[in-house]
Amino acid sequence: MTASTELAPADGVPAVLRPHAEVAFAAELEALEAFDAEEGRPRPPRWRLSPWSVVTYLVGGTLADGTVVSAKYIGSRRLMEVAVATLTTDRALLLLGLPGTAKSWVSEHLAAAVSGDSTLLVQGTSGTAEESIRYGWNYARLLAEGPTPEALVPSPVMVGMERGALTRVEELTRIPSDVQDALITVLSEKVLPVPELGREVAARPGFNVIATANDRDKGVNDLSSALRRRFNTVVLPLPTDVEDEVRIVTTRVADLTASLSLPPVSTAAEEIERVVTVFRELRAGVTADGRTAVRSPTATLSAAEAISVVTNGIALAAHFGDGVLRPADVASGIVGAVVKDPVADAQAWQEYLDVVVRERPGWGAFYEACRDST
The missing domain is CATH 1.20.920 (Histone Acetyltransferase; Chain A)
Structure with missing residues (x-):
């Protein structure tokens, strides 16, 4: 569905109940993109906005032309700067905090501002399978044709690697430990092997992972030390006042x-x-x-x-x-x-x-x- 149809009103009623961030705030993102072009601010490969504009999109501000950017995250700007800076490196980002501290909200808006697409999402649950992080198969085609590129069903992580875009993993610590560890090769080597096809998918510049975790869950300590080292952790606090x-x-x-x-x-x-x-x-x-x-x-x-x-x-x-x-x-x-x-x-x-x-x-x-x- 395109951005224009997603917000198209019918008798004044939005076409969807909750448009994605990149659609709902398209005007702000376009204004920030134009601001970057005018100011000559550097952008990492395949980023829609400069890191400065990504942070401004999150915490709000007024641009030189008078455009008002609404605040998506109300809190420390420095915290958002640390999160955005992490995404410019080879380290993945883990947003950690109590329930209701806007982890998923920040994750979605980061993906919208950086990649222009917040939909590459793995929703973590106790039943999340390894295919959600690696890849799966169209079993009808697999049985008929054997392992072929056409039979392969890419995960959001694989799509993000191929596009050079951010992938979101929600509630990482709810995912079983052996499934979590499927991320280790992706985050350390930046490749995803597909042995059935005798090839691998190499991440393009711009790819990274934003994960969220609830530090009240018992499973929060189940991240392996090898996986934890691949993340830079930013703790989102409850509102201070x-x-x-x-x-x-x-x-x-x-x-x-x-x-x-x-x-x-x-x-x-x-x-x-x-x-x-x-x-x-x-x-x-x-x-x-x-x-x-x-x-x-x-x-x-x-x-x-x-x-x-x-x-x-x-x-x-x-x-x-x-x-x-x-x-x-x-x-x-x-x-x-x-x-x-x-x-x-x-x-x-x-x-x-x-x-x-x-x-x-x-x-x-x-x-x-x-x-x-x-």
């Missing part, structure tokens, strides 16, 4: 409500700040003023979960309410996000409601809504 987290949630909620064609609601800013405050306090185990210790639940309570809670609340307010986002609209979503363990989490949440929320000025309606939803 409430303003950054509110900005992240607000931006993504606006994007989601637009793509879902949800009617606009009022007072969303107040409820977003409330949800973010609750999540941050429960994560930290202490209230924002540092005066009251609280029990942390087992849930991660990331910005991604806050986005989901607020978006669900907006849907309730828009379709079943009066168009005003109220505490009752987000209460059930918060309870569902916090209480994962029906015993320990429920107790921690009840204590937080009684000790913190009930005593907080202006939070009475939220307290009652949460009590009713528990």
Whole structure:
């Protein structure tokens, strides 16, 4: 599907629910590409943008011609510079962090800005097979013709090597160890042997791998030392302050409500700040003023979960309410996000409601809504 058809509206409704990054932000990428040409900024082989423009695309900024580039990652610019610099070398990039720290989001936008294509993706699960990293076969043709180039089914990694493009591997540590190790030859030798055809695929300049991993998973330590050495690890932290987290949630909620064609609601800013405050306090185990210790639940309570809670609340307010986002609209979503363990989490949440929320000025309606939803 082409970029033009992917975004073609039908009666004002986007053709797809979530266009790829290179399609959704095509205008920004084109502006940055033109900026590179005017400034004469050097680009590595087969990169669409210069490393400076890739970072600007991620963290946002205003170009000399007045073009505003939106921020895709709200956090340290230096962290993004380290990630982009890694991709200019022969080292692969591992984005590591807690759930909801934008690892997949950053991975997708890096691939869009560097290669103009974020779709070369291996989704890691416990059932991911070696064929997803190496190659597979069209078995009907294999049986009829034997091993031929036409019967071979290339993996996203092989396609990335042939094109000189970035390949993404999501949730690397969820992939079985023996399958993970199929990457070792690719990352160290930059070749992928195909012994059945008596040949090998050599990576073209521009090829590299961006992997993501969740450092809360038990499997995070299962990377072999040989594979770990092939990666430069960049740890994506949780937002450092409430303003950054509110900005992240607000931006993504606006994007989601637009793509879902949800009617606009009022007072969303107040409820977003409330949800973010609750999540941050429960994560930290202490209230924002540092005066009251609280029990942390087992849930991660990331910005991604806050986005989901607020978006669900907006849907309730828009379709079943009066168009005003109220505490009752987000209460059930918060309870569902916090209480994962029906015993320990429920107790921690009840204590937080009684000790913190009930005593907080202006939070009475939220307290009652949460009590009713528990």
